[in-house]
Amino acid sequence: xxxxxxxxxxxxxxxxxxxxxxxxxxxxxxxxxxxxxxxxxxxxxxxxxxxxxxxxxxxxxxxxxxxxxxxxxxxxxxxxxxxxxxxxxxxxxxxxxxxxxxxxxxxxxxxxxxxxxxxxxxx
Numbered sequence: 001x002x003x004x005x006x007x008x009x010x011x012x013x014x015x016x017x018x019x020x021x022x023x024x025x026x027x028x029x030x031x032x033x034x035x036x037x038x039x040x041x042x043x044x045x046x047x048x049x050x051x052x053x054x055x056x057x058x059x060x061x062x063x064x065x066x067x068x069x070x071x072x073x074x075x076x077x078x079x080x081x082x083x084x085x086x087x088x089x090x091x092x093x094x095x096x097x098x099x100x101x102x103x104x105x106x107x108x109x110x111x112x113x114x115x116x117x118x119x120x121x122x123x
Contacts, residue, residue, distance in 0.1 A: 001032045001033060002029055002032075002062045003029070003031075003032055003063065003064045003065075003100070004030075004064070005066045005067065006020070006028075006042075007027065007028045010026055012028060012037040013094040014092055015028055017066075017067070017092070017095075018067075018068070021068065021069065022053050022070070023047070025042060026040065026041055027040055027041075027057060027060075030093065038060075042056070052077065054077035054080075054081060055077070057081075063084065065086070066097065067085070067108075068090060069087050069088075070085070070108065075108045078108075084107070085107070086100055086108060087105065088104070089105060
């Protein structure tokens with residue numbers, strides 16, 4: 001299963017979860033079956049590129065997104081792509097995956113979405 005985490009840097013499992021999902025510098029992708037790790041830059045519109053973060057992440061074949069928090073529009077887009085999203089991730093990528101595996105993260109919903117994004121799109 002491919003799990004994605006927004007990160008501050010490129011240190012793989014030891015990198016820190018970014019508090020800003022859409023404006024993070026990198027995304028760290030972990031295949032939980034093979035333990036393969038891939039770090040790729042955020043090339044979305046938020047960072048001067050093209051596309052929205054959920055679109056970029058979906059193209060990588062991600063099944064699960066773990067993040068600190070995100071807005072309701074991003075949650076809806078991930079749902080459209082069939083990607084499960086969990087919020088409350090912090091610490092390192094390794095910490096976030098362990099918290100998810102042990103059921104400590106919450107499923108992302110409109111109720112626990114970042115409130116500052118309630119009136120704006122993912123842009």
